[in-house]
Amino acid sequence: MPTTVYFATNRVVTDVADAAGGYKNSMVAPTRPQDITYGTAFVDGVDVAAGAQGTVREIVDISTGGFSEQARGDLSSPGRNLLVFVHGFDNTFSDAVTRAAFNREFLAGAASADADMSVIAFSWPSLGELVGFPFPPAPYFADQLMARNSGLHLMAFLANLQPILAAALRTGQRSVLLAHSMGHIALQSAVENWFLNGNGDARMFDTAVLAAGDCGYEAFDHPTLGGLSGLGRLAGRIAIFYSGADDVLKLSRDLNGAQRLGQDGPRNRVDATAFPQKVYAMTDCSGLNDYAVNFQTSHQYYRLSPTARAAIAAAI
DSSP, X not given: OOEEEEEEEOEEESOTTOTTTSEEEEEOOTTOGGGOEEEEEEEEOOBTTTTBOOEEEEEEEEEESSOOHHHHHHHHSOSSOEEEEEOOSSOOHHHHHHHHHHHHHHHHTSSSGGGOOEEEEEEOOOOOOOOOSSSSOHHHHHHHHHHHHTHHHHHHHHHHHHHHHHHHHHTTOOEEEEEETTHHHHHHHHXXXXXXXXXXOOOOEEEEEEESOOSBTTTTOOXXXXXXXXXXXXXXXXXXXXXXXXXXXXXXXXXXXXXXXXXHOSXXXXXXXXXXXXXXXXXXXXXXXXXXXXXXXXXXXHHHOHHHHHHHHHHO
């Protein structure tokens, strides 16, 4: 049975039916959230045990500026909790959708029924190219710029999602945000812009899961709702997963000249005043070796390690 993924993307779209070639690595104008494409994708072949993300079989129900009436109805009364996923660097549109499908399925296989969720993906225009040599690695920095510049679009997506999440809450459902890798840069820009544009506190997510964050480890230090410091006003709890064995983030630290959030958690993470345990949960995944570890997969432990998957399911 295919996995259903609802999605929104600020990529330029030339062929809505072509997941591989129709969703470009260029971005619609930041001042035109009405050009964001929304739709529903069906993914075949997801196999969590084998680490297979599957392939996009079909894309339907396309609209611009917001979800269609049918999608809004489905998501407002989903019969299960909702998962919102923001991907990291080196993801094509197809990668982002199939990764979202994989995340939905690994959570659905958890012991808790609460982890069986409908999934919504936001895909920003990553190039879908791995960091390469010689230095400087242009794809990495291009993705970093695109992630940062996608903040206004991600903010608009969250604004469109807010009444849907509120309606689902009224039916007894919960909502979870999952951000991975460089998706944290898009997320922190969206959170900053949320408050800069006059939006107030909005408890959209019961839990925000931040996995292998490729943003600065000072992201929560800003006293004026900069960085991720305002995320606690949009989510009831924040679960941060980090690993000192993440080789991709070691390279990122060197490229950026600063420690990353996903290496050892936020700066001063042991400060109970700054990070009260009733709001923040920190999980160190440095010692995980229950999956095939190499340079690339060390950054994907959150979905490839059975131990990490179980910890994320427990956190939500």
